[in-house]
Amino acid sequence: MKVPLAKTRPRVLALILMLGVTVLGTGCASVDTGPFTQFATSVQSLRDGSDSQAGAAATASRQDLVEQVASGEVSPADLQLQFDESNPFVTSYGFAESEPNFVKLIRFRQGLAALNDAMVSYAQSLVLLSGGGQGGDILPTSAQFDQMAQSLNANAGTAASALGVKIGSGEQALLSTAAVQLFKAYIENKRRKDLAQAIEEVQPRVDEFSLAAQQAVHFLASMAQTDYDEEILPLATATPANATPILTLNDTTQATLATLEALSSSYGALPEAHRDLKAATSKKPGGLSGLIALTNEAIRLQGFVTQLAKANAAAAAPQ
Amino acid sequence: MADTMEDKLAVLDAMNTSLGKITNVQIRLTLAGQTDLANQLDVHRKALLAQIEELQGQVADQWTVDAATLTEKLREANGDLQTRIRNIKNNVNVANNAVQIIGLIDGALNFLKAVVPGRPDPHPA
Numbered sequence: 001m002k003v004p005l006a007k008t009r010p011r012v013l014a015l016i017l018m019l020g021v022t023v024l025g026t027g028c029a030s031v032d033t034g035p036f037t038q039f040a041t042s043v044q045s046l047r048d049g050s051d052s053q054a055g056a057a058a059t060a061s062r063q064d065l066v067e068q069v070a071s072g073e074v075s076p077a078d079l080q081l082q083f084d085e086s087n088p089f090v091t092s093y094g095f096a097e098s099e100p101n102f103v104k105l106i107r108f109r110q111g112l113a114a115l116n117d118a119m120v121s122y123a124q125s126l127v128l129l130s131g132g133g134q135g136g137d138i139l140p141t142s143a144q145f146d147q148m149a150q151s152l153n154a155n156a157g158t159a160a161s162a163l164g165v166k167i168g169s170g171e172q173a174l175l176s177t178a179a180v181q182l183f184k185a186y187i188e189n190k191r192r193k194d195l196a197q198a199i200e201e202v203q204p205r206v207d208e209f210s211l212a213a214q215q216a217v218h219f220l221a222s223m224a225q226t227d228y229d230e231e232i233l234p235l236a237t238a239t240p241a242n243a244t245p246i247l248t249l250n251d252t253t254q255a256t257l258a259t260l261e262a263l264s265s266s267y268g269a270l271p272e273a274h275r276d277l278k279a280a281t282s283k284k285p286g287g288l289s290g291l292i293a294l295t296n297e298a299i300r301l302q303g304f305v306t307q308l309a310k311a312n313a314a315a316a317a318p319q
Numbered sequence: 320m321a322d323t324m325e326d327k328l329a330v331l332d333a334m335n336t337s338l339g340k341i342t343n344v345q346i347r348l349t350l351a352g353q354t355d356l357a358n359q360l361d362v363h364r365k366a367l368l369a370q371i372e373e374l375q376g377q378v379a380d381q382w383t384v385d386a387a388t389l390t391e392k393l394r395e396a397n398g399d400l401q402t403r404i405r406n407i408k409n410n411v412n413v414a415n416n417a418v419q420i421i422g423l424i425d426g427a428l429n430f431l432k433a434v435v436p437g438r439p440d441p442h443p444a
Binding site for chain 2: 073098101110118138208226230232
């Protein structure tokens with residue numbers, strides 16, 4: 001089959017020109033993966049920080065129950081598990097008037113971890129889509145695109161001659177190279193649009209996430225306050241009076257609250273940082289202030305976590 | 320979710336503030352040797368503590384249920400993102416496949432020319 005080259009060439013060139021105008025109009029440079037990686041790293045820090053705090057709250061609640069049983073406030077009979085009649089895999093604290101709080105806190109911790117995990121997965125998908133995944137970019141590299149163009153040239157050239165189509169080598173190269181380069185630009189442009197669209201669509205969920213996570217942290221702070229008031233009484237009324245354990249308790253409590261405050265601020269900074277990611281896809285000039293704030297909060301959080309670990313180690317040491 | 324949860328957290332804060340004040344009074348009474356008064360106060364303090372723990376249990380339960388819904392929404396959002404990634408990869412694969420297919424046609428044509436020498440052109444101009 002002989003293709004009338006004189007007719008097809010202007011059409012192909014017009015198509016390439018149209019694609020070119022479309023792509024150039026929206027820009028075709030790669031997305032900067034830095035802000036996306038930064039966002040994902042910060043979210044991971046929040047996940048680790050909040051899980052450790054929720055774990056500490058569950059442990060404290062369990063210890064509280066142990067002390068209540070020891071002092072006779074709670075009967076050991078209330079701790080017996082009741083097995084579901086119709087499902088041998090399901091148990092509950094059905095013999096007690098109400099389920100112990102530590103069980104609720106274990107569920108709370110799992111819920112908080114699942115919520116954070118969902119956000120971490122989303123943030124990592126954003127990194128992947130932006131081209132910063134650990135396994136490399138989802139798009140071929142420039143070299144791979146060039147290789148694709150060369151293969152296309154070679155294949156198309158031989159196929160054309162086998163089909164009896166006479167095309168000059170320069171024309172073959174012009175056609176396929178331009179097409180592949182435009183395709184590359186089109187895909188890059190699509191990636192940019194997909195990122196921006198996804199970020200915009202998910203923004204309300206991130207706002208909800210931020211609020212829910214801040215409420216969870218507020219709740220943990222409330223638990224820490226109650227625990228403090230329970231623990232201070234025997235220490236403050238002990239004879240002979242001893243300030244050391246009281247000050248150690250104060251240090252640990254203050255370090256815990258500082259960590260929770262940093263966590264709350266970090267979660268509060270998340271929506272703005274997420275909005276900044278949309279700006280990062282379009283490479284608009286201007287600083288990513290929300291993302292910088294989140295990163296700083298995450299760094300501050302790490303500092304408090306370190307301080308808290310030191311305070312806990314000091315509290316565990318013999319007084 | 321926000322109103323109810325925020326309200327409960329605000330009540331918890333207020334109850335904790337009361338607990339702190341009662342605890343301080345009880346400490347001072349105990350240290351002053353007012354054991355009877357301190358013991359009487361301790362009954363009320365423990366009752367307040369029990370109420371706080373009850374409310375904390377409710378908050379933990381409610382938050383966990385609400386968060387599960389939000390977690391599901393975030394998972395769906397992530398699923399959409401994964402679809403976008405797959406679509407882009409598929410687009411690249413289509414181009415790669417096109418290159419491969421042209422190569423295959425090219426090979427098939429060369430093979431045909433080799434086995435059917437002098438084969439007439441099926442589509443003469």
